[in-house]
Amino acid sequence: MEDQQQSIVNSAESQVFSSDQAINATLTLCLTRRWPVFPLHTALPDGHCSCLRESCQTIGKHPRTLHGKDDASIDPEHIRKWWTRWPQANIGVVTGRKSGLFVIDIDPRHGGVESWKNLINQQRPLPLTVSVTSGGGGTHLFFICPSEGLPSSAGRLGKGIDTLGDGSSVILPPSTHLLGVYIWDKHPASYDLQLLPQWLLSLLQDSKKSTQALTLDWRQAGLKGVSEGERNDTMMRLAGRYIALGMPQEEVVALLQLVNKENHPPLAQDEIEKIVVSVSVLHEKKQHDAQIDAAIIASVVTGDPVSETVLAHTTEETVRTGKLKGLSLAFGIEIVRITRYKLDPPSYTIWLNVANGGDEKIHLGSVSNLIEQAQLRRHLAAASARLMKPISSERWWKIGQVLLDVVETIPAGDDNTDTGIVREWLQQYLTEHPVERDLTKIVIGQPFVKDGRIAIFGPPLRHWITVMQREYIPPKTFGRLLREFGAVPDQWGYVKNDGGHTTSSIWWITAHV
Secondary structure (H helix, E strand, O other): OOHHHHHHHHHHHHHOOOOOOHHHHHHHHHHHHHOOEEEEEEOOOOOOOOOOOOOOOOOOEOOOOOOOHHHHHHHHHHHHHHHHHHOOOOOEEEEEOOOOOOEEEEEEOOOOOHHHHHHHHOOOOOOOOOOOEOOOEEEEEEEEOOOOOOOEEEOOOOOOOHHHHHEEEEEEEEOOOEEOOEEEEEEOOOOOEEOOHHHHHHHHHHHHHHHHHHHHHHHHHHHHHHHOOOHHHHHHHHHHHHHHHOOOOHHHHHHHHHHHOOEEEEHHEEEEEHHHHHHHHHHHHHHHHHHHHHHHHHHHHHOOOOHHHHHOOOOHHHHHHHHHHHHHHHOOOOEEEEEOOOOOOEEEEEEEOOOOEEEEEEEEEEEEHHHHHHHHHHHHHHHHHOOOOOOOOHHHHHHHHHHHHHOOOOOOOOOOOHHHHHHHHHHHHHHOOOHHHHHHHOOOOOOOOEEOEEEEEHHHHHHHHHHHOOOOOOHHHHHHHHHHHHHHEEEEEEEOOOOOEEEEEEEEOOOOO
């Protein structure tokens, strides 16, 4: 067993997963420790998320793969594939028994520091263990997860303190956050992961037992009540259970009032009423969304239109999601997203989740490739290695319209012209790839400055656009766009490792980027 583990360590240390040294170091660490990782989106310097959704509420925190933490792996090939495709992807690692990690998340923005100080003062100091300062200024304390596992929790140890155990994940350095960068405070190379001290383990196990008892029977939770910090969570769980069973709001309120009397101290009466109302509203919304989702999926599969009544009570995003699910059923392959860049002519990309659990992209150079059945079936077959059954022309006409309905146009920055798109590309590319000003230190592929102009190597830029911006740009279109922006093509000669001479295409940027 030790030989096998040492083999894994040696293999990991010889791997290159990312061109970013800091990212590569963390990925190597995770592989040697057998911590399953998965790629996350990145917080960009302009404050947006790399998913390019203007309405993104979890910037730099949501997964790039379809199944998120369920895709987490310690397979070097999977890891290399992900970070070759997304070199700057944030790093997520699963917590709990799958990795052997248990994390305490202290959030200063929600009173976590004060809560943690109070908890430590009441108990005793903690052993020095691996820790991270999060991008938002919080603290993540890493411990060895008990063999029997521990559930995740929110606020059970105090306000602003979450625990990440079974079923959760945590972000590792050097990932980027909207407010900053994740950094190692106490690195695993210098500090050992510690066992949870017994007093802390007892608190967490008591919470686990409380949760398990609550799941079995609400009356057991009402016998002794729960303490401050657990009351709202307990009342919400109880309210959710009985509202889902169809119990009227008034009866749920009366039931929770009885249970609340045993809490230490009890919540205010109006607080119980607010909890029941909010849970009831959330339950109704979930039911409503499920009905809408089913109606939209059925409309795509059958070809029947969705009623105006249904569409009037939902959001554009919900409709798009439902239609994508319907298209997936119609084609027999999971379609995750369809995007469009405002080029001339526009290009389209279909994102698929194929049978082996991986993700694939289909690049289409025109709208006809998207809506013509024969062409689309050919592209889908090539990407998924499976044939799609022919669809009648009458029904295909309706499906073609659905395909156009779900297309998301990628934002192009300050303007939607080709020049605006290229400017945004170059600004972001130069932010992620530092410009070398010493001509004696030029590395092939790295932008550099000469005579007041910036030189960018063409192949790496086009590859970056394909990988990071999720758009395939044909070589001729790539050249035309750069020329229209004002870039000048050239060749840069250099000496290869074997002593031979060769050249690489570069673009001189003379316009203001």
